[in-house]
Amino acid sequence: MNALKLSVAALAASVAFASAAVARDQVQVAGSSTVLPYAAIVAEAFGENTDFLTPVVESGGSGAGRKKLCEGVGENTIDIANSSSRISKSDIELCATNGVTDIQEVRIGYDGIVFASDISGPEYAFTPSDWHNALAAKVVKDGQLVDNPYKAWNEIRADLPAQPILAFIPGTKHGTREVFDEKVIIAGCEENGTFEALKTANSGDEDAAEEACMALRTDGVSIDIDGDYTETLARVDANKNGIGVFGLSFYQNNTDKLRVGTMGGIVPSVESIASGEYPVSRPLYFYVKNAHLDVIPGLQEYVEFFVSDEMAGPDGPLAAYGLVSDPELAKTQEAVKARTPMAPLN
Secondary structure, eight states, X not given: OHHHHHHHHHHHHHHHHHHHHTXXXXXXXXXXXXXXXXXXXXXXXXXXXXXXXXXXXXXXXXXXXXXXXXXXXXXXXXXXXXXXXXXXXXXXXXXXXXXXXXXXXXXXXXXXXXXXXXXXXXXXXXXXXXXXXXXXXXEEETTEEEEOOOOBHHHHOTTSOSOBOOEEEEOTTSHHHHHHIIIIIIHHHHHTTHHHHHHHHTTTOHHXXXXXXXXXXXXXXXXXXXXXXXXXXXXXXXXXXXXXXXXXXXXXXXXXXXXXXXXXXXXXXXXXXXXXXXXXXXXEEEEEEGGGTTTSTTHHHHHHHHTXXXXXXXXXXXXXXXXXXXXXXXXXXXXXXXXXXXXXXX
16 A cells, blocks of 8 residues: 555656746756856757757756756756766665665766966966865975975976966866876876875774865965856956866867966877877766656756767767767667666766
8 A cells, every 4th residue: 555655656756847847948957167168069059950949058066056957857857967077876875765766877078277377477388296285274384294395386396387376166066176196186196296295194994085185275366166167267367376177168169368277298189089099088978867858848858869970979069169078978878868877877
């Protein structure tokens, strides 16, 4: 009897959603500010080239978008979450708690994180080690683990410019921050020996050492930007010594204002990211709530349109805007057509 009641309740909720959702005839998307311009291009083209309304695409950050996706199933919840970092186990657990069990992971291509300063400023050739030494709360100097003493880039490495250290980095709600922490801060911590010193200080606990690696200084040198890249650009424009962390495509659309630095001797470009040569690159995703596919008009069609050769292929408008086309795009297209839910995370 209890099972029957549950089944009837679930069916009733499903029918209620199906009938109510007809009133919402636009796909709703939220999430990553990095993915936002690509999604906006696709949404506009979708509205112009199909009989469906143009999807509503909002920003807010990768983590916030995934949280919105996981609020539940129904017309008052979004259909897609854009993300510049991969969904986490905690996200999936939150989704499951709220009845969101079938999720598609759609990889749209690749992007790189770049480090850019004012166009009139000096050139920078960075390593991850430089960035950790510049921003970390604790660093190794003269063999000792100390509070960060560095004030200028040339104090870290003599061949870097004699410019005050000032960095505008993505806030913690952004997917870009997760990649920045992993591929720049933690990688730099390991490169310059601080990780080993922190591990020793934490009785050999590697997890604690990694957390300590990511602890950044709080003296105004490292500034979190909670808004999108336009806010970061405004900060760099107002603080000519500042260096901002941007997505490649945003930088490419602002080369008249920004000078990009190399990382590990590699210039960030579509080519160096596609080849894997540039060390700070990442896949870009969106996550689809499968329960909405047969309810929200145009949702399945939008997802297929997004990953089509015409949009996400190497000769499409997304590539022209800076997206590095996925070499395995055909596999993504097949999975989208089959509505294949993502496999469990490792």
